[in-house]
Amino acid sequence: MTNKFMDNKFIIRLFWIVILGIIWQVIALSEVFNLTSFPRIETLLASLIKDILNGDIIIQTLYSLSLIFKGLMLGLIISIILSGISMISKVFEGFVDTVIAIAHPLPGIALLPLVILWMGIGERAIIFIIVHSVVWPLTLNLLAGFRAIPNIYKQIGKNYGLNSLKIIRYILVPASLPYFITGLKIGWARAWRAVISAEMVFGAAGSAGGLGWFIFKKRVFMDTSGLFGGLIVIILIGIMIEDLFFDKFEKMTIKKWGMSI
Amino acid sequence: MRCLLEIKEVSKSFKKDKRKVKVLNDVSFSVKKREFVSVVGPSGCGKSTLLSLIAGFDEYDEGNIYFKGEKVIAPSPERVMVFQDFNQLFPWKTVIENVLFPLNVNKKETTLNERKDLAKKYLKMVKLEGYEDYYPNEISGGMKQRTAIARALIMKPEILLMDEPFGSLDAQTRMQLQTTLIELLEEIETTIVFVTHDIEEAVVLSDRIIALGKSSNSIKDVMVNNLDRPRDRLSNKFIEKVKKVYDKIKE
């Protein structure tokens, strides 16, 4: 049953991608737009394959992903600490709540000029922006998750003689998993956008500048099909993470357990 | 014989909209070892609160609760609660993992295999053989409550506190679980305080029935129930008993 659904979803995706591709090709061939700004599909694919073969796009993508990974991990740790102390102390809860209210609406890219002033340019600043995009939605979701845990779980924990730490470890953490996954999904999506935008503003940081820098370079050298290649990679990675990673993970956990929110 | 559980002049009130609302007023009774005591009464009479005070989840305002001669101040694995809520099982654990949970976290000096054998034994007692690897969302409400009972019993508690455990089940399933519980009592030595609003259930299960009144929030009567076991719900004596209890709590 589940397998069939997965196949269906995959087929639906593929179907619409093909349709969109056909529409694209029809518009390109009609030459309503200049072919430089609206290249044909085969030109796009040829350019993408060229960039894959010379390794450039792969190196840049891996670099961007490594930045995201670092930022996500750091954001995760900070979120757990922030939501943890909020659960323990009322004073901190107010503090964390206020910080989120201030910081959450700020787009990471708007902070960029300030971040450059504080920590200079390069990897650290980009990671800072990623952490900023991840921490607030994740903390909000973790807090919502902790608050949504039925009181009965805590009572059961106490009843079976668990101390506070064990209650957190064995009960609160798994019980808030659905919220945690939602937070992580939002965090990932924001981090991915943040890293691309930040890389487009910065130059090459060290040996690679990331996918954003790749796209920026394609823009300034007017390599439109190369630019689309970068966009295709962004889309593919987005679909892979959303459809494959998160979907699989949810199916293995909260969907199997009937816990999805 | 000394009593296992003594409740002495216990009162408890909650704050509601800045007003104090008394839910228990000067309640006293005691429970002997291996006794099955039911607490009946209409909703709002404070019977669930009473159970939660005995479990140690809540603090009482006045009076004392003694368990094995010591004042109850916190929850303890010696007094295990079974709730009405089907959600009392952890959804991320299978049936057997749920039953194993109290043993695993308390790291009793046994091997995992020994613990698993024990869990299987208790699951067999509650008639859940073959359902060990199901997740809670894959089994029925009745099966969930059976799992919860097995999880409570595996701790070998001195006293089992049951807060309307069959209250959300349909009539037929409820009767099946009552039968299972009666059979269990022959195999395990435990004391039970059982809260219910179902008088027939109280009469079928318990040795003594405590009736709580809603308006007074205190004990209206304590009735000994010494009908012969197994009890026949259709016998005249049974029906009379039910009627008697019903008359007592009627206000």
Place this chain on the structure above:
Amino acid sequence: MKKLRIKSIYILLTLFVFTLSLNGCTSSNDTSKNKEIKIAEQYGLAYAPLQIMKDKRILEKNLPEGEVIWKQMGNTAAIREGMISNQVDVGFMAIPPFLIGWDKGMDWKIASGVSSMPIGLVTYKSEIKTIKDLTSEDRIALPQPGSIQHIMLSMASEKVFNDSRKFDNQLVTMAHPDGMNALLAKKDITAHFTSPPYIFKELDHKGFHKVLSGKEAMGKDFTFIIGVTTKAFHDKNSKGYKAFKKSLKEAISFINKYPDKAADILAKEYDLPKKEVLRYITADGTVYSQEVNGLEDFADFMKRNDYISKSFKDRKEILWEDVTDDK
């Protein structure tokens, strides 16, 4: 049933996209019929004649029936994209970005030179005397890859190291003011390839010195900023085109004849002290002229190093018929 629904959605979607594209098409046609002239420039002293033209309303005088729309844009790529989508008729930029666009098939040609400027690479590190002293740790700020600053740095590294891409992984893309602030902070940026007035301001600070000048990189004088127009504008609005060229000529000769008066106007535009502006526009290496110099040198270098795929055989391929030839 289901198939039918999918089919109708498909048709709707196609129609939707087509309507969108048609709309885009008609609106761009409309604007070229109009008597509007849309001019895009950037910030800096190299664009001074345009400020004069704007302030003294020279183009309005030469083209009474037209409407002039000025746009100041953040970078060359934006101007180029504006010209592709017909949102800009006349754009100002350096020769390399123009050649990249021409190579990629953009239908545009050079209408005029505007200025030559003493651009260069500035550092605060005393141990860096030439680009040979730059290490792989040093980060170099410049407007963007493919900009004239980048191409000149590449020209110099080709000469010195026989490797035009040597510094490509050490570049940091920054607009001139940001790059200047970063350099003055002496933190992340070792060197800044920039143009007036920023280069003058940086060099005014103690210890800041020029490592490389544009002239050294190129080996000769070259035109820094040129004016480019789309074929659509040049062909369909020849009156506007001529008026624009005439106005630019007047503005340039005004600066050259009356630098003092020009400095008055520019001081206001750039929000700088007049004395400073006067010093900048009369500085050695600052030339306002309609001549276009260095086309072949840029094209040869960029072709040799794969920044462009083709070069021009005849200057007429990239210059409109009336453009002043260089010497």
